[in-house]
Amino acid sequence: MKPQLTLPLLKKSARDFVRDLGKRDIADLYGITDGKAVGTHVEHQFFKYLTARFAYQVGSSASGIDFPDLTVDLKVTSIRQPQSSCPYKSASQKVYGLGYHLLVFVYEKHDNSRKKTARLNFRHGLFIDLRHTADYQTTRGLLEILDREGNQDDVAAYLEERNLPLDDIGRTRLAQQILSERPAQGYLTVSNALQWRLQYGRAVEIAAKGGNEGIENLLAT
Structure with a gap:
């Protein structure tokens, strides 16, 4: 029987996963410039990795996030423009946060023309506490x-x-x-649109310096 996935196990698994994936040559991503396609590939591989090891509740369109039992959503983004989007629920999210934690994989992609493969160098693995997912x-x-x-x-x-x-x-x-109800300091840049556009530049800078009370650099350990 598989152990239940917990927040500490998710963080450790994220760290182990990106370190392992970063060593692989990936033929399917060679020549791919669409960040969404890269993100989808990484997400599917991570879910496959977790499913082989743990029991956990799979996210759905109803829950809106990838790990509803842990209140965590997964985002995969390029270091060139670290951003993503998420559903808009209310304006107060810009003040009090999204209502869930963010697990963010930030990659740099390199193509090998000789091998016709790609490699993903994961520059950062961020865990952003839900209390700090508001606009900076x-x-x-x-x-x-x-x-x-x-x-x-x-x-x-x-x-x-x-x-x-x-x-x-x-x-x-x-x-x-x-x-x-005093809000906590947020660390995202949250732009108004039909969906929120989330930019992670500041969170990446904080993680590169070792993180703080709201941002954990999973690759630092």
């Missing part, structure tokens, strides 16, 4: 306002300035929540 600049500004004893009007004006997709009533409600 938005949360930084809000925390500064709170530290200066700003009131509801100050917070609401800042939310409008930051272009959060809210009407007046929604802005007022979120401002009231922020005053009573």
